[in-house]
Amino acid sequence: MAAITIEKIEKSFGATPVLRDVSLKIADGEFLTLLGPSGCGKSTLLRILAGLEVQTGGSVAIGERVVDGVRPNWRDVAMVFQSYALYPHMTVQENMAVPLRMRRLSAWQRLPLVGRFRPGTKAVAAEIETEVMRTAKALGIGHLLARKPGQLSGGQRQRVAVGRAMVRQPAVFLMDEPLSNLDAKLRVQMRAEIKELHDRLGVTFVYVTHDQSEAMTMSDRVAVMLDGELLQVAAPQEIYANPDDLRVAEFIGSPKINKLQARVRDGGLAETAGTSFTIPADIALGTDVALGIRPEAFHLVEAGGHNILTGAVRLVEHMGSDLYVHLDVPGTHHPVIARLLAERAPQITFGRTLHLGVKPERLLLFAGDGRRLRPHDHKSASLVKMKERVQ
Amino acid sequence: MRSASSATAEAITSPADRGASQKALRRHQIAEMLAAWSLAGPALLLLIVLFFLPVFAVIAVALTDWQFGASSFTFVGLANFRELLADEVFRASFVNSILYVVIVVPGTIVLGLAIALLIESGKSFRAFYRAIHFLPFMATLTATAIAWEALLHPTIGLVNQTFVSLGLPTANWLRDENTVLPVLAIIGVWQNLGYAMVLFLAGMKSIPQDLYDAADIDGADAFLDRLRTVTLPMLGPVTMFIFIVVALKAFETFDTVQILTQGGPGHASEMLLYTLYRESFQYLRTGYGASVAVVFLFIVVALTLIQARVMDKKVHYQ
Numbered sequence: 151m152a153a154i155t156i157e158k159i160e161k162s163f164g165a166t167p168v169l170r171d172v173s174l175k176i177a178d179g180e181f182l183t184l185l186g187p188s189g190c191g192k193s194t195l196l197r198i199l200a201g202l203e204v205q206t207g208g209s210v211a212i213g214e215r216v217v218d219g220v221r222p223n224w225r226d227v228a229m230v231f232q233s234y235a236l237y238p239h240m241t242v243q244e245n246m247a248v249p250l251r252m253r254r255l256s257a258w259q260r261l262p263l264v265g266r267f268r269p270g271t272k273a274v275a276a277e278i279e280t281e282v283m284r285t286a287k288a289l290g291i292g293h294l295l296a297r298k299p300g301q302l303s304g305g306q307r308q309r310v311a312v313g314r315a316m317v318r319q320p321a322v323f324l325m326d327e328p329l330s331n332l333d334a335k336l337r338v339q340m341r342a343e344i345k346e347l348h349d350r351l352g353v354t355f356v357y358v359t360h361d362q363s364e365a366m367t368m369s370d371r372v373a374v375m376l377d378g379e380l381l382q383v384a385a386p387q388e389i390y391a392n393p394d395d396l397r398v399a400e401f402i403g404s405p406k407i408n409k410l411q412a413r414v415r416d417g418g419l420a421e422t423a424g425t426s427f428t429i430p431a432d433i434a435l436g437t438d439v440a441l442g443i444r445p446e447a448f449h450l451v452e453a454g455g456h457n458i459l460t461g462a463v464r465l466v467e468h469m470g471s472d473l474y475v476h477l478d479v480p481g482t483h484h485p486v487i488a489r490l491l492a493e494r495a496p497q498i499t500f501g502r503t504l505h506l507g508v509k510p511e512r513l514l515l516f517a518g519d520g521r522r523l524r525p526h527d528h529k530s531a532s533l534v535k536m537k538e539r540v541q
Numbered sequence: 542m543r544s545a546s547s548a549t550a551e552a553i554t555s556p557a558d559r560g561a562s563q564k565a566l567r568r569h570q571i572a573e574m575l576a577a578w579s580l581a582g583p584a585l586l587l588l589i590v591l592f593f594l595p596v597f598a599v600i601a602v603a604l605t606d607w608q609f610g611a612s613s614f615t616f617v618g619l620a621n622f623r624e625l626l627a628d629e630v631f632r633a634s635f636v637n638s639i640l641y642v643v644i645v646v647p648g649t650i651v652l653g654l655a656i657a658l659l660i661e662s663g664k665s666f667r668a669f670y671r672a673i674h675f676l677p678f679m680a681t682l683t684a685t686a687i688a689w690e691a692l693l694h695p696t697i698g699l700v701n702q703t704f705v706s707l708g709l710p711t712a713n714w715l716r717d718e719n720t721v722l723p724v725l726a727i728i729g730v731w732q733n734l735g736y737a738m739v740l741f742l743a744g745m746k747s748i749p750q751d752l753y754d755a756a757d758i759d760g761a762d763a764f765l766d767r768l769r770t771v772t773l774p775m776l777g778p779v780t781m782f783i784f785i786v787v788a789l790k791a792f793e794t795f796d797t798v799q800i801l802t803q804g805g806p807g808h809a810s811e812m813l814l815y816t817l818y819r820e821s822f823q824y825l826r827t828g829y830g831a832s833v834a835v836v837f838l839f840i841v842v843a844l845t846l847i848q849a850r851v852m853d854k855k856v857h858y859q
Contacts, residue, residue: 202757
């Protein structure tokens with residue numbers, strides 16, 4: 151049982167900074183996902199938590215204890231690797247027993263041949279065997295104990311890796327893209343199993359992935375990382391609906407959020423792509439903003455006008471219950487993608503002009519630097535603008 | 542030429558043409574066979590001429606009493622092998638060869654691994670250490686043997702002079718029947734060390750870092766635990782390879798014996814290949830020499846079979 155406190159972690163490899171001022175509190179028993187594209191530093195952060203990598207600055211505490219400089223073995227964490235990292239020469243049983251043998255048997259007792267004659271070895275070994283068996287059964291790999299990793303399928307190896315982590319009952323589980331070597335179907339199944347495991351064990355999970363669907367479905371909270379920075383930490387729904395940063399909005403959601411460059415005009419309007427959208431009134435005139443519109447925020451309307459985008463259909467993707475409609479809107483660089491109900495399909499054909507309405511409350515407004523502009527922020531944004539004008 | 546599939550298709554559509562199309566199919570098969578033989582042929586021919594024929598010739602000669610240059614010989618069956626068993630010199634030579642291998646192989650593997658581990662654990666001068674340890678393997682043994690002879694000279698050699706200055710007992714290393722074989726074995730270890738080291742280093746490079754990370758997390762983070770949990774098992778295939786190659790090289794030892802001891806003193810450093818050479822080319826007893834060669838061949842084949850068997854099953858963890 152342990153909460154994790156990450157404070158002002160910095161890490162660079164040589165002159166290249168990988169993590170910049172990352173601070174994060176993970177609650178006891180929470181399932182937290184570090185999400186980001188490859189190279190964003192999420193795995194490095196996980197390795198720093200595990201003690202496999204030493205941070206350049208900042209501090210990590212697990213539970214009440216600051217663990218900087220503490221070896222991985224003494225941090226009470228277990229880790230599941232992307233490659234599973236099973237010892238290929240050992241059977242499943244032996245693989246799962248390693249963490250227990252290393253902890254409970256002395257160096258003398260672990261010696262081959264001689265070790266078993268040391269006093270107490272037998273009792274401890276029997277105990278270890280029982281615990282390995284129990285864990286293996288719980289994971290449904292009890293029948294594989296005598297096999298070597300080379301004889302197992304990807305899914306089975308994954309379970310063994312989880313079993314090896316589980317058997318020692320750690321306070322924290324660290325998982326580094328554990329599902330990315332599995333095929334799509336198995337991935338969905340294992341996703342559910344890991345989530346169940348978390349519910350059952352009730353210990354803290356820190357899970358690294360680049361796959362947003364994994365992050366959204368499994369986590370209590372998602373921490374979105376980009377270029378070594380923590381952009382936002384929030385519940386999955388919050389991350390999706392209420393992103394703090396344009397980069398978060400763009401990373402989460404498929405198809406991607408539509409981004410329209412707009413300029414603020416008189417009377418709380420933002421002008422873009424031959425139309426205008428209602429925005430909160432207190433943003434200074436002439437400010438450049440970005441409008442983010444999720445594909446499902448659009449609804450079909452009969453004619454063009456205010457709060458409505460008009461364009462020609464370029465591509466229609468049928469997804470079963472939904473349609474992804476790509477629209478060429480004059481004045482935009484990329485096609486606008488709208489997610490509409492499939493029953494609209496007969497009306498939507500290539501080249502046809504469509505009018506898509508957006509309710510003002512579904513508009514996400516971002517400043518030029520990508521920061522989210524929320525109603526209570528607007529004043530500061532206009533202040534910035536005024537200062538610029540003064541200069 | 543028509544392809545086999547089109548020929549079959551025709552056969553189905555028009556049964557009348559069946560005879561003709563079967564002919565085409567047959568022609569196609571023959572052409573394929575010719576192509577295969579012409580591609581594999583040269584290699585096969587070389588293998589037969591350079592390997593199988595000499596082996597059979599040696600086995601055949603081993604069954605005769607032929608002497609090099611003699612115009613006639615008689616078939617003597619296994620007489621040469623019976624003589625081998627009774628021959629003091631051959632027995633000494635066989636035992637010496639085994640002893641030599643028993644010292645050289647583990648010595649090379651243990652020291653090679655130790656040096657590889659040391660080089661891998663340090664950060665500076667890696668290339669330099671690699672190079673100086675690999676040098677003996679690259680150098681001509683004939684030349685280095687002479688250098689060894691100078692080092693081991695009973696009075697002016699560096700070894701004895703060092704021993705004297707340290708107050709250690711000295712010996713006439715290459716002329717004393719108790720020391721000559723161990724000394725030759727040490728030279729053998731020295732020579733093969735670099736080879737083993739380079740292979741171990743390459744093997745260590747291919748061990749995934751994840752396994753060491755997993756070992757750290759699992760608590761196998763002390764040097765010996767890491768070695769036992771990850772490094773040594775993962776070096777299994779490499780170690781097996783080094784074991785076989787060095788064993789073969791050790792059985793083949795000839796140059797140091799020829800240059801430094803000529804099998805002496807007495808027969809204390811007589812080894813298989815040297816006996817073979819002496820019987821065949823100095824005493825010109827080709828038939829008898831061939832029977833030594835057959836014994837040698839037997840050892841080589843046995844080692845190779847062990848490699849094939851053990852390597853595939855035990856060390857690749859499938």
